[in-house]
Amino acid sequence: MEKLRVPDNEEAYCRYPEQSIYEFTPLPYNLIPSASQEDVRDPPDFIASAVRKAKDTKVNPLCTWLGEPPIYVNTGLMLPGQAYKDIELKGYVAPPPLGELLGCDLTILEQINPNGNHAMFRVRVGSEERLLKTFLDDSDYDDDDDETESTMDQFLAERDAYAHLIHYGACDAGVVPRCYGWLRLSKEVTDFVAGHSSYRCWGPFIRRQPLGILLEYFPDTSCVSFNNITFALAQTAMKAMCRIHQAYVLHGDLASRNCLLLPSGRIVWVDFDHSSNPSSKKPVKRLELWLEIAQAWGLFYGCLVSDLSINQRNLTLINTFGSQLPDMRIGYQSRSY
Ligand SMILES: Nc1ncnc2c1ncn2[C@@H]1O[C@H](COP(=O)(O)OP(=O)(O)O)[C@@H](O)[C@H]1O
Ligand SMILES: [Mg+2]
Structure with missing residues (x-):
């Protein structure tokens, strides 16, 4: 060795x-x-x-x-x-790109990370509980600083990672959550997120519809x-x-x-x-x-x-x-x- x-x-x-x-x-x-x-x-x-x-x-x-x-x-x-x-x-x-979920009807049950970087929610979709990780689309917010990673960059990184993790079998292997796709948040969900605890500051920045990634939710981790x-x-x-x-x-x-x-x-x-x-x-x-x-x-x-x-x-x-x-x-x- x-x-x-x-x-x-x-x-x-x-x-x-x-x-x-x-x-x-x-x-x-x-x-x-x-x-x-x-x-x-x-x-x-x-x-x-x-x-x-x-x-x-x-x-x-x-x-x-x-x-x-x-x-x-x-x-x-x-x-x-x-x-x-x-x-x-x-x-x-x-790999093929991660699919967009159109017309996804979800109900927010609980915010799971009041102090995190991205608002994350336990949500119900049909009869299943899922995790919704949300991202503000700040791609038209120009702060003259090319070095800083925008929230939009982070969304793209996470979305594209899951396209790879699905395609190459890492989700099936159970080493990462399953991913069900990405979505544009509905007006109701956007208002909820924008008004929620540390995410109030979202309000003025919402020029475009925020985005989300829907993941397998694990309780009691x-x-x-x-x-x-x-x-x-x-x-x-x-x-x-x-x-x-x-x-x-x-x-x-x-x-x-x-x-x-x-x-x-x-x-x-x-x-x-x-x-x-x-x-x-x-x-x-x-x-x-x-x-x-x-x-x-x-x-x-x-x-x-x-x-x-x-x-x-x-x-x-x-x-x-x-x-x-x-x-x-x-x-x-x-x-x-
Ligand atoms: N699929 C999941 N099921 C249950 N809890 C999760 C899941 N994904 C993340 N979490 C919880 O949410 C926290 C924040 O998630 P993470 O994706 O790391 O967001 P951030 O980019 O804000 O750090 C994690 O540390 C974990 O406690
Ligand atoms: Mg983290």
């Missing part, structure tokens, strides 16, 4: 994402960190000093506890002016965090991210808040409004997919060590858990959550 260096190891480099790295033989070194330390029982004073260190340095001192990351991505090659030429994603064909992470869940989430990459979609907002844990133990990734694909304005590159999967490993196993916020739970209790990942091991919560 060897650490993978990409794109230097060209043979391996060309195989992902068409082949999941979990199907590589041999498996990349430390892709699945050894769980041999699962039985670790830290004395309370060890935990207390690790927490103190995390507080001082803003880094969990146990972030390397599970060893070296399996993948090294030479990101220097992505800088402008580098002679590096990306290797084409040859198996890619653009929680985000993956150091409160619930296990080795098994980390591996499931990593494999799910590989599956998304096999749809040629770069998630673009890798964070555990976008990684939902269902009561059944299933993992579902959401939030594709920062995603890209090979047909995007800025087409996704193979190296970026490698980088994202390497970052996912860091998120789960190096565990999220850039910010400081010590969880208030009883550390002794945490310490009796069987399988702990670094943040969970000392009760340290980092920004990526």
Whole structure:
């Protein structure tokens, strides 16, 4: 087993994402960190000093506890002016566009994210409950800043991601919600959204009809965090991210808040409004997919060590858990959550 260096190891480099790295033989070194330390029982004073260190340095001192990351991505090659030429994603064909839902009769039941970036609602369509993620169409709002991503860009990114995720089977594989299409919001729904809590500011900006994406709704989810992470869940989430990459979609907002844990133990990734694909304005590159999967490993196993916020739970209790990942091991919560 060897650490993978990409794109230097060209043979391996060309195989992902068409082949999941979990199907590589041999498996990349430390892709699945050894769980041999699962039985670790830290004395309370060890935990207390690790927490103190995390507080001082803003880094969990146990972030390397599970060893070296399996993948090294030479990101220097992505800088402008580098002679590096990306290797084409040859198996890619653009999928059919996501369908528009015409005359969709929906009833809003509940807003699920009062403080989120986009108003999201649990809605009823026929006899089914769905999730409606809404987007303001601000495409005619010119703020002279080409760099800022507009809400309309985010809508297009999410819509096109689902076209890929459906076409390449990621929805059927259950690693992302099913998507039923996109829609222009009716006047009633628009008025409701515009008048709702933090979305009052929509009013003056509604020059065009707002848009929505209709998704499968999962009740009782929680985000993956150091409160619930296990080795098994980390591996499931990593494999799910590989599956998304096999749809040629770069998630673009890798964070555990976008990684939902269902009561059944299933993992579902959401939030594709920062995603890209090979047909995007800025087409996704193979190296970026490698980088994202390497970052996912860091998120789960190096565990999220850039910010400081010590969880208030009883550390002794945490310490009796069987399988702990670094943040969970000392009760340290980092920004990526
Ligand atoms: N399909 C879903 N079913 C249930 N809850 C969801 C679903 N999709 C998203 N959520 C919840 O809504 C939150 C915000 O969704 P997300 O797509 O990440 O929006 P934003 O772009 O505003 O971050 C998620 O963190 C999750 O808690
Ligand atoms: Mg999100």
